[in-house]
Amino acid sequence: MSIPFYALDKPGEKGVVLGNEGIARGVFEAGIIVASGYPGTPSSEIMEALVEIHKYHPNFEIEWSTNEAVGFQVALGASMCNARSFACMKHVGLNVAADAFMTATYAGAHGGFIVLSADDPNCYSSQNEQDNRYYGLHALCPIFEAINIQEAKDIIKYAFDFSEEFQTIVMMRTETRLNHARGDLILGEIEKIEGRTYDFDKDRDRWTFLPSNARIQRLKQIERINKLREFSDKFPYTKLDVKDGAKIGIISSGIPYSYANDALLKLNLTEKVSTLKLGMVFPQPEKLMATLFENSEKIIIIEQLEPFLEDFAKKLAFELDVNIEIVGKKYFQRNAELTLNKVIDGITKFLEIPNPFVDLPVNTEGLHFASPRPPVLCPGCSHRNTYYALKLMEQKLGKNFVYSSDIGCYTLGFYKPLEAVDTCICMGASIGMANGIAKLHNGPVLAIIGDSTFFHTGIPGLIDAVYNQNNVLVIIMDNNATAMTGFQPHPGTGIKITGEPGTKIPLESIVRGAGIPEDHLWIVDANDLEQTTKAIEEAVNTKGPRVIISRHPCALLERSIHRDKKIIPAQINTEKCNNCMICIKNFGCPAITLVNGKVSIVERSCNGCGVCVKICPFGAIEQIE
Ligand SMILES: Cc1ncc(C[n+]2csc(CCOP(=O)(O)OP(=O)(O)O)c2C)c(N)n1
Structure with missing residues (x-):
């Protein structure tokens, strides 16, 4: 080390x-x-x-x-x-x-x-x-x-x-x-x-x-x-640079300032444009701005997102009774990110000069070198298995579930083939929104939430469900990590940021403490399809606030912790496989793919969870040591 x-x-x-x-x-x-x-x-x-x-x-x-x-x-x-x-x-x-x-x-x-x-x-x-x-x-x-x-x-x-x-x-x-x-x-x-x-x-x-x-x-x-x-x-990281005879002034800060600086260099304008770079963007330097106004005929504000500095500069110019043109969002979009090319584009349009770099893309996405692909749940992700079990139960019970969801890896269940996310607003909102939906919707209302998110802001929603006897089924997808942001530990893991042991707070102790009785609580291994589907069936057929904790450690984390653990990859028995495509069209593990029209498993991608072995109706997926 x-x-x-x-x-x-x-x-x-x-x-x-x-x-x-x-x-x-x-x-x-x-x-x-x-x-x-x-x-x-x-x-x-x-x-x-x-x-x-x-x-x-x-x-x-x-x-x-x-x-x-x-x-x-x-x-x-x-x-x-x-x-x-x-x-x-x-x-x-x-x-x-x-x-x-x-x-x-x-x-x-x-x-x-x-x-x-x-x-x-x-x-x-x-x-x-x-x-x-x-x-x-x-x-x-x-x-x-x-x-x-x-x-x-x-x-x-x-x-x-x-x-x-x-x-x-x-x-x-x-x-x-x-x-x-x-x-x-x-x-x-x-x-x-x-x-x-x-x-x-x-x-x-x-x-x-x-x-x-x-x-x-x-x-x-x-x-x-x-x-x-x-x-x-007088802020030491704020700098006004008035150029002799310059008629144009730029006000900017942060990364947009760096783009503006590069743009001036590329356009050979550094000596012709004055700049005010702000290190403190609030409160703004009024005297420096006023000096820039005095020394310019036109000002352009280069900033990302909202016209925060622009609104201030216009207000100041009005108060100072300065007759000067101040623009900003007229030349720069209010959404997404600026890029160097977008800044060059804005400056040249503002100055009404040709843009020598016009052929470079200035679209909202910037430059793309790889073709865009939707994000997917990883091979072996236990969230997929819970979703698959839910989808099976929807079919079996002939009911459409409402999936009030939350933010985490499990939000990727939005995409095909699972399509098991109906809402996602902010962390912890799944249970609160489910409480509202359940008051009006006549059918199973599910709140899907991850373990870290549950600790973060999910607990009050559950307490609300219990207190107000809302008819919601909360499914806590517990993969023992804050996986989406890089596997950080949380109270349920009992590990502190330093890697030292803290006190582990089991999810079930909070769920029980919030007032969920034993016959309204199911704790399953998410990778055990039979156990998970059975629990979902029972829970859907039960009334009132109830909770399933669907638990299995994150496959990537497991793999990185137990590096020497042998992975037995799944493989296709080509004699038994009739290409029914259930594994691709319904399950959607990215390790399962089509090669020359035939289902195949990419060995190096497979995490060996073995769930696909159970979903194949023809026994055509095997794990052979
Ligand atoms: C208020 C807020 N803080 C942080 C984030 C970043 N963030 C997105 S999902 C997530 C937690 C994911 O962990 P978990 O709920 O355990 O789900 P997992 O990704 O492990 O499936 C975090 C911290 C956010 N979107 N909103």
């Missing part, structure tokens, strides 16, 4: 890292004391890199929290103890943490407190592409953005000093293109915070949001944001 580059105590050393590793390095260099988070693409590797660092520098606390709300609260509590603290989440995670966030920003931070929101323009791995800059605006919380990995490392390190100086929470906003980029990083000094003691800051008026205190804290928050607004013009 060799120490990763980003964990080295070698200031000045240069290496190549993943964006998220660079961010983790910045958090570490700042002298982090408590880091918490919940996995979610594109942020997950930040915590994973921090835990790698922790192996060599175990002088800070780190945890996967049950969900983002708890993760935020953990970091907030640590900040109240004067500790530098960090809460890490993907953009939609901030929705979960928002209740605490919206009030905590009144009181601000004691020890430096950074909340990282990893946004995902184009929904690469998300259910939406919300622009979390509005959270900063809404909560009056300063937002930092970086244009590359080096700056992300530097700015997040600086954010801790800033947070303590202004006693404010800071939101670091990233986007997939930064989190998942690879690039150069020069390591900095690891800060040694000497002489600081960590204990709860017993300041009841500050931390207790009774209305009488909240009103006072609210005034302090407004005072703080006004100070930050003034400081924004």
Whole structure:
């Protein structure tokens, strides 16, 4: 085991890292004391890199929290103890943490407190592409953005000093293109915070949001944001570059700024266009913007997603009574991601000059080198088996099930041939929505939820079902991992982020504790088709709130843990196979395929789960040692 580059105590050393590793390095260099988070693409590797660092520098606390709300609260509590603290989440995670966030920003931070929101323009791995800059605006919380990995490392390190100086929470906003980029990083000094003691800051008026205190804290928050607004013009990562005689100005930040910079280079316009690059995107630097207005005739705002900076710039120009053309979304789409080509396209249209790169694609997807394919459940995935059993039962009982589903690998059951996902809105919503559907729908209503998701936000929905006696069947697909985001452990696995043992909380103990009686609870091995179908039949024919825990470890995780375990791949007995295609058309394991019109199993893909052996009505699939 060799120490990763980003964990080295070698200031000045240069290496190549993943964006998220660079961010983790910045958090570490700042002298982090408590880091918490919940996995979610594109942020997950930040915590994973921090835990790698922790192996060599175990002088800070780190945890996967049950969900983002708890993760935020953990970091907030640590900040109240004067500790530098960090809460890490993907953009939609901030929705979960928002209740605490919206009030905590009144009181601000004691020890430096950074909340990282990893946004995902184009929904690469998300259910939406919300622009979390509005959270900063809404909560009056300063937002930092970086244009590359080096700056992300530097700015997040600086954010801790800033947070303590202004006693404010800071939101670091990233986007997939930064989190998942690879690039150069020069390591900095690891800060040694000497002489600081960590204990709860017993300041009841500050931390207790009774209305009488909240009103006072609210005034302090407004005072703080006004100070930050003034400081924004001096923010060290904000830069105004006015070019002599330039009539055009660009305002941008983050990755779009890097595209804008490249676009100007490619178009030979660097000396003809002034730029204002924002490191703090809220509150915005009013004086610098005003100077840019004074020195330009036209301004173009290059930003991803919503017209956040554009709206501000237009408002400022109006207030300053400056007669200047300001455009943004007129030339850039509001959805999906910008690319260099899209930025070149927008700038050239705005300037009414020919685009020398016009032949390059500027479609919404950017460049595709591989043909697009739908994502599929892996070979040997136990979720497929549960879905297959459900489909068999739908047929046998002659009933259509409503599948109120959730977010995780099992959402891939949406696609053919399973088509067993009817809804998916956000984590934990499956059971809540099923409760509503069951009030009106006259037929079996199923809530499908994964184990990590159940712990995250599923439990209140189940309690609601029990309390209100809703007629829903909850199926918890328990593969012993947060598989979709990279197999992170969760309370049901009993393993902590560091790999050390924590306390295991069995799903069934929560289900029973929520009031599900024994005769309304089935626990099955998802890979045992007979057992699973029997349980589904019984559960569908039972009334009231009821639960099946369909359990089998994730096949990929199993394979990576037990590397020396022998896999006995399934194979087709060509004499018995009559190409009925049930295994392909109904079951859909990607290891089963057609070769020259004949069913065949790709040996290296097969995980040897053996379920396909049981689904073949002709006994034509075999596992021979
Ligand atoms: C609020 C929020 N946080 C995080 C995520 C990222 N995410 C998507 S699915 C998922 C959990 C999947 O785990 P599990 O429910 O156990 O299902 P599995 O993938 O293992 O089948 C996570 C964390 C998200 N979509 N929304």
